[in-house]
Every structure is written in C-alpha cells, then in structure tokens.
Amino acid sequence: MQFMSSLMLKAESSPPRLASATTTDAAPEQRYPRANGGGSAQSDIGFVGLGRMGTAMATNLVAAGHAVIACVRRPEQMGTLVALGLKPTTDLADLFGCEVVISMLPDDEAVREVVFGRQERKGLAAGLKPGAVHLSMSTVSTAAASQLASAHARCGQGYVAAPVFGNPDAAKARQLFVVAAGAPVDVERCRPLLDQLGQQTFVVGNDPAHANLLKLMGNMLSATALETLGETVAMIRKRGLDPGRFLEMLTSTMFGGRVHRIYGQRIVARDYVAGFALPLALKDVRLALAEAESAAVPMPSVSAVRDRMITGIARGYGELDWTALGLIAAEEAGAPISQSAAP
Secondary structure, eight states: OGGGGGOOOOOOOOOOOOOOEETTSOOHHHHSOOTTSOOOOTTSEEEEOOSHHHHHHHHHHHHTTOOEEEEOSOGGGHHHHHHTTOEEESOGGGGTTOSEEEEOOSSHHHHHHHHHOBTTEEOHHHHSOTTOEEEEOSOOOHHHHHHHHHHHHHTTOEEEEOOEEOOHHHHHTTOEEEEEBSOHHHHHHHHHHHHHHEEEEEEOOSOHHHHHHHHHHHHHHHHHHHHHHHHHHHHHHHTTOOHHHHHHHHHTTTOOSHIIIIIHHHHHTTOOOOSSBHHHHHHHHHHHHHHHHHTTOOOHHHHHHHHHHHHHHHTTOTTSBGGGHHHHHHHHHTOOOOTTSOO
C-alpha cells in the first residue's frame, strides 16, 4: 500500500443520469461510420459521464487520436463537446458498437442505470457486443463493482474498474493516477487508454472490487488529512500566527506529500472552489465506512470527518470543495474567517 502516499485526490463531477437506448434503435455503426469509410464504429471509444472530469478525459483521448462518442443527457451540452472534437449523442445505443466504453459517473446508482438500463431501455450489458469492455473509472462501492463485473461477464463482456486519484485540473493535464483491476487480458486492452489519461497506472489484481476498495481507502487518508490540516491551521490563526509559514515548515520537513502541499495551500488561502464538492466527498466517506463496518474495522477518524461534512452541508456549503473542512474547523474554533470564505 506504499503507493497511496504518492497519489492525488479525485474530484468527480456530477453528470446527470443518462437515458439508455431502446431496443429498436438503429445500430451505432450506421450512425457513426469510420472516417475511412469502413462503416464500423468498433474503433471508436464510448464515453459516459461528461462532467468536468469526464470532459477533460474524453478530450485527451481525442487529442491522442481517438474518435470518442460522448453520451450526454442534455442536448445543450452537445455544441461544447463538438467544439472539443467529440461526437456527442443523447442516445446510449450509439455506444453499443464500441469496443471500449468508459464511464465516469458520480455514484452507484448512476453506473447501475447505465449498465442495466431502465424499463424497456437497454443498458451497456444488454447493448454492448460480446468481447467489448466496460472501463469503469468511477468511484463506487465494492458491491456495485462486483455486481457490474458479473453482469458483463454473463454477456461475454469485460469489466475493468479503474478509479482515479486527481482533480479536473490533473485530468486535463493527464496527471491522474489510475488504480486498475480486472481480467488481465481486459486490463491490457485498456492500458493504452489509461496511459493516455494518466501518468501512472497501478494494477492491483483481477477482482475489480479491489480497485474500488483501495481508491476509497486512499480517499479516507486524504479526507482525514484535510480535517487535521483544517484543525491545525485554525489553531495557528487563532493564536495570531502566520498559517502560510506554518505550512511551509510542515511541507519542508515531515509532511511534503501532495495532500499536505496542494490542499494545505488551499486551506491556508481559504480556497474552497469546488473540484471535489462536499456531497461527493461525503458519498465516498459513507462508502468507506460501510466497507469498514462489513469488515468489522473501526474507523473513528473517518466517522468524525463524516460528521464534519454533514455539518458543512447543513450550513449551506454543499457547493464548496472538500477543502471547506478547513472552513468548518475555523468556524468551530472561532478563528478568523474571511468574508469571501462562505458562499
């Protein structure tokens, strides 16, 4: 688990729920022929979940030379995506001819809807061809990962879990760290794409659920670090000392990792602009605590962070970044708070 200390944090955006395709929709290769006139969409990459993270990642795939079909719910997004070189659609069926479909969605419910569909509408499991791979880069529960992997296996498809550490800026710069797990043949098929999306991929085994478990635990290390950073910076401020000098001392000695450097600077600067908004961070905390309870592993520090996040959301901070843990700590301490800190 030594690689955890080198990883960045993830800030998944919250794309809306997607409409799946009906069973009567035309085949995607009829809608998106190859540029060379071959008439097949099998070389295209499908992408579902075009929030800030997903859009940055899909755009990088286009820059790497891929044709990317981007499935969105809102037609008003399509103009922006066309300008980025993507081929947008509101119909999930347009992805069914792709050999690889990437999803970057906010939670279990959203991913399940894309995979299983709803009512008479097909999802990826029913729509993708045998041999296709669903590359799920969302942070979801281990139970969801296992369920999705089994569903795709029954349909003769592959499923690779590959959640990422990093925020939208890191995604844009192709500086994500990827934690991948799945059948080795499927992981290797996806590796060129992962290399074009991130700076390093850690393959952690054959079971997709393991990738999601490690991602959740990494996020808990980050969340508890943010809480303690917030508390200590609040103490420094209340005693009238310079938090910037304090952080410089920390990051130059025993605390030089990315979390303390990057997020410590944001807490000191009272920068709470959302990359990873509190409700999404709280979702990951709850998933981690559910894993801990199922394994009978107490995680009291994570429980404290959960309560802090709930407090922040109750105070109207739901649109702020999880660096707002520093704002909450300052409020609780009665430390000085700038007028621009709160929404």
